[in-house]
Amino acid sequence: MSDAGSVDTVFVLNAGSSSLKYQLVQPESGTVVAHGVVERIGESEAKVVLVRGDDTKEFIGEIADHRAGLAKALELSRVQDRDLTSEGITAVGHRVVHGGPKFYKPTVIDDDVIEAINELEDLAPLHNPVNVLGIEAIRELLPDVPSVAVFDTAFFHGLPDHVATYAIDRELAKKHDIRRYGFHGTSHEYVSGVTAEFLGADRESLNQIVLHLGNGASASAIEGGRPVETSMGLTPLEGLVMGTRSGDVDPGVVMYLRRSADMDVDQIDTMLNRKAGLKGLGGENDFRALTEKVEEGDADATLAYKVYVHRLRKYIGAYMVTLGRTDAIVFTAGVGENAPKLRADSLAGLESFGIQIDPERNAARSREPRIISTDDSAVTVLVVPTNEELAIARQSVAALQG
Template sequence: MSRADDLVLVLNAGSSSLKYQVLRMPAGEVLLRAHVELVEAGGWGQALADVTTAVDGAGLSGRLRAIGHRVVHGGTRHTSPAVVDDALIASVEELAELAPLHNPPAVSGMRHAAAAFPDIPQVAVFDTGFFADLPEAAARYAIDVELADAEGIRRYGMHGISHGYLVQRTADLLERPLAELSLITLHLGNGASAAAVQGGRPLDTSMGLTPVEGLVMGSRSGDLDPGVLLHLLRHRGYDADGLDDLLNHRSGLRGLYGSTDVRDVLAAVAAGDPRALLAHEIYCRRIRKYVGAYLALLGGADAIVFAGGAGEHQPKVRADALAGLAGLGIEVDPERNDAVVAEAGVISPDGAGVTVLVVPTDEELAIAREAVALLG
């Protein structure tokens, strides 16, 4: 697969949105792009049909060479990109128990693409792949070893496609070899995660067995005392499905404020809403805690990288998340911070001990590259 007109359709199904692009490879030129936000359960079929209509309407269907998919959870079965077939689709569907908001839309995308473009090869790229070789001390939970091994309970990490792209892009922007860099990458979207990366390989990441652990997210709780769940089981009549709904759909910013959208929270913060102020403080405080922990694990960082919807577009989130860390060499320059929105740029002052950057992530380009590499 190495022609001048290698067009790749990339489907990136998130927990609440569908992004797609048609890219000309290897240049990465975007020929078609759209982002459908807040896709409700049951609406994926129509959203995917709209993709087909748009690709057909642009006259690109007959020129596609591959279709790439973002799949959030590959478990221990899938640690590198793989060609999509019936067995892989069934496997991704089984792994939905570990990513109930994400794997089902990916399965829908693969099935729809197979029906719409039966002669075009498809490639699945797994978010967990970047973290497949986490150090054992980071990957293993402190529970019974035999039980953990029998059930595959470990830290898998997600957003790996994004984090992998960010570390390479940051090295390019800093004009430094990736092998010598220690980085903290922050993917702050509706789902949010942090990673500590040294020499291009992850030492730790905030998401775990599932995408629930770690940072405060749009509708997911992030870190939570497991005793809270036991309390709800014993005293409030919750069952597994009820807890799943609570942690994945009624927590995070939605639980704290009532909306999954950081933009809504910030608008209410500007209006002085006390509930929004608290939600924003909790959200930023959690990011700050992970930054501090990862500084300790790395023994210091060369750079901190913001990406994702909130990371790329919300200067207030960036400033408040890193507030009070000047003693650790971490500062945000107010003018630079306000000026950098949806583009790459340094937002720390000259001479800061740690460079703070905004680096727009590009999961679609990363997926297209993987698809071309595998099929080539």
């Protein structure tokens, strides 16, 4: 599918409810040929951005749907030096959040796969339906290019049974596919692999705790390259405190709100997923804005920050016990990569557990993998930037090659 002189690329697509992020990447080298975003889909003043090298093209105007947004992005590319579709696109890689019990490998997409992803809507109502919108849009625009679904849950498919199982009626759980699936798997897998390579270690001999901290946040315990625990469960709601998601709550809260506040299931769902977490406690889901309010002495933001750190420390401790021996603790994603105070606070006072942070290393800014612990720290602490797009591109190529 590539023309003479071009290098094979993968068009990576991450579809949200009113947005699309896309990237054209060379999977072998990791070179990003172009990237962009479509924002405010369905609005009269939507925005489409395409960046290639130093050249940025923008469109502001009506974008009716995901297909129209992608079409406009491709149109913008035609007024640059080279049409994106002439860049040797061999596959389109799609991030799909929930694979359920059926999908745990990168999967070439056909009509049956789309139907099966749609059937998983109840497990990821905020994500899977819009993931399908992106799939359908690009299949219309690039009908001759195969699409591949890469599932957030795939890396955690092999969690031990005693970890994946909820203590509820086993027949009910079996009938409705209720288990712990885990999410952000593409990031956890990629980052743990980069960590092993960066340390010059055999991945099979390395025990890691990976902390993917963004607007969505999750932790994993990885033993010898294999995940043995993760914080998210049936849905991406379980676990750490997040930007707008509550993380762990007593399940009794749901029944209590239903009875005492007369909230229906949808209202409770919206509250826990969209109006909880840092936003619900501190009024801000953007971590930078929250920390600014903390620095200004805002009591609600300060409490939100402390709850966030407490939950993070709780999971780090639990996963150190789960692993028995921890070789590395790794911070990644937007917050994990860019919030040195949070990193320091989350590991403060753990010297007796072999964790010592070097303040200068921790404060240094870099887009490269780096160690932030002291030379004599028994546990190596790192910041490793994630690259889910590259991981999706490589897995897409692998799926097509069988």
